[in-house]
Amino acid sequence: MSDSDSSFTLDGRIIAFAPGQTILAAATAAGVYIPHLCAHPDFPPHGSCKLCTVTVNGRDGSACTIQAAPGQEVRSDTPELHEIRRVLLQMLFVEGNHFCPGCEKSGRCKLQALAYEIEMLSPHFVQFFPHREIDASHPEFFLDFNRCIMCELCVRASRDVDGKNIFALAGRGRESHIIVNSPSGKLGDTDFAATDKAAEVCPVGAILRKEIGFATPIGARLYDHAPISRVDLAGQEK
Amino acid sequence: MASLETAANPKKLRRVAIDPLTRVEGHGKVTLLLDAENKVHQVRLHIVEFRGFEAFIEGRPFWEVPVTVQRLCGICPVSHHLAAIKAMDAIAGYSHLTPTAEKLRRLMHYGQILQSHAVHFFHLASPDLLLGFDSEPTRRNIVGIAAAFPDIAKQGVLLRKFGQEVIRHTTGKRIHGTGAIPGGVNKALSAAERDTLRAGIDQMIVWARDAVRMIARLHEVHPAFYNGFGGFRANMMGLVDRHGALDLYHGGLRARDADGGPIFDHVDYTTYEKVLTEEIKPWTYMKFPHIRALGPEAGWYRVGPLARIQICAYVPSELAEIERRDFLAIGDGKPVHGALLYHWARMIEALHAAEVIRDLLDDPDIVGTDLMAERGERRSEAVGVIEAPRGTLFHHYRVGEDDLVKFCRLIVSTTNNNQAMNEAIRAVAAEYVDGRVLTEGLLNHIEVAIRAYDPCLSCATHAIGQMPLEVDLVDADGVLIDRRRKNFGGA
Incomplete structure (x- = not known):
C-alpha cells in the first residue's frame, strides 16, 4: 500500500x-x-x-x-472556519449562563479554553439568561445546569462505561436539557459515584465535585500555561 | 445639621445635582435644594447604581462565594474575599487555620490595604489637596499631579503596584485571584517570591512615611481648615485585637463616642446583630446602619481610617505608631472629626500595612507549606468580618445541608459610613455653599468631603427585594394627591 x-x-x-x-x-x-x-x-x-x-x-x-x-x-x-467556530462558541456562551469569574472550572474548562484559543473576544449575541436549576442533592457532587453545553459526554459515559444510564437529553430545540434518571429527577436519588466515568468527563463546570473548588491555585491550572491546542496534543486533557 | 436631610417645602426650591461624583469608586450623585438666595435646604448623597450581589449569592455553593463576591469591587476585592472566607471557614467546619495560612491571608490583606490606600490618596484625593479644591478641573487629576509633582505621582503609582504584587503572589492575580479557600489557602509563597517582595518593601515604608509627613505638612499650613472641613461629632467603630491594638484582619468590635468614651468593646463580631441594626430610607439604595442601643438618630457612626486610628490603643508597628501619636496630638487628648483628617489617618495605616508586610515577609512561617487546617464540625450559619480599607465589612451567610447558600447579608464599609458621609456634605454645604453663588470649585468642596471617606459606591447596594420605593401622584399644580410607599422601615 x-x-x-x-x-x-x-x-x-x-x-x-x-x-x-x-x-x-x-x-x-x-x-x-x-x-x-x-x-x-x-x-x-x-x-x-x-x-x-x-x-x-x-x-x-x-x-x-x-x-x-x-x-x-x-x-x-482557515479564517472562514475559525469564524464559524467563533460564532458556534458565542452561541454556546449566550445559550447558557457562563460566568467564568466565579466558576471553579475556570482555568481548566474546555469551553473557556477554546474561547481563548479561537480568540472569542465577546459573546456578541444577546444573552438568553435561561432559568436553569442547580441540583445539590448528591452528597459529593453537584450539577449546575447553567453551564451545561449538552455535549452528552455524561450521558455517554454513564450509559456506555458505567452502565448506569443516569443522564439523558430531554426536550427539543431551545428546550433541550439534561435530565437525571431517578424518580425525583435528583442526582441524590441515583447511584452516581465518584468512581464513575461520568463524574470526570464534563468539559465545563456542570458536574463538579463538592467542596474542592479553587483548591488549585491560579498558575497551576490545566490551561494556565499553555493553550488547549498544546495541552490536548500533549495528552494532558481528559 | 440633620435638618438638611429633608427640606420642609421642596417644591419651591431649585435643585442642583453633582452628577456623577468623580474620583470615587462607583456611581453616585449629590443633590442640593436651594432657595432664591442660594440658602441650602436639603443635601443628600444618592447611590444611583444597584448591584444586588446578596440575591445572586443565594443559591450558589458556599465554597464558590469567596471568589464570586470579589467581583463586587475592583479596588478592594481581597477584603470581600477574606470576609467571605472567614465565614466559610466556619461553615465548612474549620475553627482555626495553620500559622502559614493565617499569615498568608494577612499578607494578602495588608497588600490590599497598601494598594487601596495608595490609589485613593495619590490618584483620587491628592489632586484636591495639592492642586487646590477650586483649581482648574481639567488638570485636577492624577495626570495633573504627575505634571506638577512627578515624584509624588511616581511614588503613588509604585506603592499601589507593590501592594498589587503582594496580592498577585498570594492569590495568583493582581485583581480577582483566588488564594483563600475554606480551611486555609491554596498557594504557598515560594522563597523566590518572598525575596522579590522583601527586596522592595523598605522603599515602600520610606515612601509611605513620606506620604504621612506630606499630609502633616499640609495640615501644619492650615490647621484650622483641616480640622474643621466637613467635620462633625460622630461615634466611631472598628475592630481591635485583644489588647485593643489596631488589627485590620481580625478582632473584636469596639465603638467609641465622639469624645472617645466607650459604647461597646471586644464584641464578638459573629453577634453583630445584638449591637447593630440597619434603617432604610426612601431616597437611596444604600441602607443606614446604626448602634442598636442608641437608635437611628444618635447611633450612627463612622468607620475607616479616621475611626480606627482613634479607637485603638496603639498601632502595633513602630513607625506608624510614632506617626499616630503626632496625629493624635492635634486633638489635644480628644478625638478629631474633620473629614480631611481621614487622609492623614489613611496614610498612617498605609505605613502600618507596609511595616506589617515587611514583618510577615521576615517570618519563616510565611514560606511554609502547611496550608490547610484540620476540619471539625460543620455549621449552618456564620459571620465573617474584616477591616477593609474603607472600614468594617460584614459578611453573614446561612448555608443549607445541600451546601447551597440560603441567606446572604453584606454590610460594607461604605454603608457603615452612609450617615457620616451625608453629615459631612451637609456640614460642607452649610459652611461653603450656603448663600453663595455656585461655582464648580464650590461644588467640588462637597465632592472633597465625600472623597475623604473613600466610598466604594458599587459595593454598597445589594439588598434586592428590600429596596425602598416611594411613588407620589401629584396634580398639575404640584399638589400631592396620593403617595404609596414600600419597604420603608421606620422612616
Whole structure:
C-alpha cells in the first residue's frame, strides 16, 4: 500500500491514518490540533458541537465523524472556519449562563479554553439568561445546569462505561436539557459515584465535585500555561 | 445639621445635582435644594447604581462565594474575599487555620490595604489637596499631579503596584485571584517570591512615611481648615485585637463616642446583630446602619481610617505608631472629626500595612507549606468580618445541608459610613455653599468631603427585594394627591 493510500492532506500537510480513524483522530495522532468540544477519545464520535468543522474536498463536515480516506484534501486552519467556530462558541456562551469569574472550572474548562484559543473576544449575541436549576442533592457532587453545553459526554459515559444510564437529553430545540434518571429527577436519588466515568468527563463546570473548588491555585491550572491546542496534543486533557 | 436631610417645602426650591461624583469608586450623585438666595435646604448623597450581589449569592455553593463576591469591587476585592472566607471557614467546619495560612491571608490583606490606600490618596484625593479644591478641573487629576509633582505621582503609582504584587503572589492575580479557600489557602509563597517582595518593601515604608509627613505638612499650613472641613461629632467603630491594638484582619468590635468614651468593646463580631441594626430610607439604595442601643438618630457612626486610628490603643508597628501619636496630638487628648483628617489617618495605616508586610515577609512561617487546617464540625450559619480599607465589612451567610447558600447579608464599609458621609456634605454645604453663588470649585468642596471617606459606591447596594420605593401622584399644580410607599422601615 502506498503512502497516498493511507494519508490525506490537512492544510497542505500529509497526515497518515489507520483504517477506521476519523479525520480528527488521525490529525491528533499526527500532532495537528483541530478544535473540538464534544469529541472524546474514549467515546464514539458524537458530532453535536460542530466545533471541529473542517472542509473536506470542498464540503464542510465534522472532523470527529468523517472517516479519514485516501487523498482527502482537508482544510481546518482557515479564517472562514475559525469564524464559524467563533460564532458556534458565542452561541454556546449566550445559550447558557457562563460566568467564568466565579466558576471553579475556570482555568481548566474546555469551553473557556477554546474561547481563548479561537480568540472569542465577546459573546456578541444577546444573552438568553435561561432559568436553569442547580441540583445539590448528591452528597459529593453537584450539577449546575447553567453551564451545561449538552455535549452528552455524561450521558455517554454513564450509559456506555458505567452502565448506569443516569443522564439523558430531554426536550427539543431551545428546550433541550439534561435530565437525571431517578424518580425525583435528583442526582441524590441515583447511584452516581465518584468512581464513575461520568463524574470526570464534563468539559465545563456542570458536574463538579463538592467542596474542592479553587483548591488549585491560579498558575497551576490545566490551561494556565499553555493553550488547549498544546495541552490536548500533549495528552494532558481528559 | 440633620435638618438638611429633608427640606420642609421642596417644591419651591431649585435643585442642583453633582452628577456623577468623580474620583470615587462607583456611581453616585449629590443633590442640593436651594432657595432664591442660594440658602441650602436639603443635601443628600444618592447611590444611583444597584448591584444586588446578596440575591445572586443565594443559591450558589458556599465554597464558590469567596471568589464570586470579589467581583463586587475592583479596588478592594481581597477584603470581600477574606470576609467571605472567614465565614466559610466556619461553615465548612474549620475553627482555626495553620500559622502559614493565617499569615498568608494577612499578607494578602495588608497588600490590599497598601494598594487601596495608595490609589485613593495619590490618584483620587491628592489632586484636591495639592492642586487646590477650586483649581482648574481639567488638570485636577492624577495626570495633573504627575505634571506638577512627578515624584509624588511616581511614588503613588509604585506603592499601589507593590501592594498589587503582594496580592498577585498570594492569590495568583493582581485583581480577582483566588488564594483563600475554606480551611486555609491554596498557594504557598515560594522563597523566590518572598525575596522579590522583601527586596522592595523598605522603599515602600520610606515612601509611605513620606506620604504621612506630606499630609502633616499640609495640615501644619492650615490647621484650622483641616480640622474643621466637613467635620462633625460622630461615634466611631472598628475592630481591635485583644489588647485593643489596631488589627485590620481580625478582632473584636469596639465603638467609641465622639469624645472617645466607650459604647461597646471586644464584641464578638459573629453577634453583630445584638449591637447593630440597619434603617432604610426612601431616597437611596444604600441602607443606614446604626448602634442598636442608641437608635437611628444618635447611633450612627463612622468607620475607616479616621475611626480606627482613634479607637485603638496603639498601632502595633513602630513607625506608624510614632506617626499616630503626632496625629493624635492635634486633638489635644480628644478625638478629631474633620473629614480631611481621614487622609492623614489613611496614610498612617498605609505605613502600618507596609511595616506589617515587611514583618510577615521576615517570618519563616510565611514560606511554609502547611496550608490547610484540620476540619471539625460543620455549621449552618456564620459571620465573617474584616477591616477593609474603607472600614468594617460584614459578611453573614446561612448555608443549607445541600451546601447551597440560603441567606446572604453584606454590610460594607461604605454603608457603615452612609450617615457620616451625608453629615459631612451637609456640614460642607452649610459652611461653603450656603448663600453663595455656585461655582464648580464650590461644588467640588462637597465632592472633597465625600472623597475623604473613600466610598466604594458599587459595593454598597445589594439588598434586592428590600429596596425602598416611594411613588407620589401629584396634580398639575404640584399638589400631592396620593403617595404609596414600600419597604420603608421606620422612616
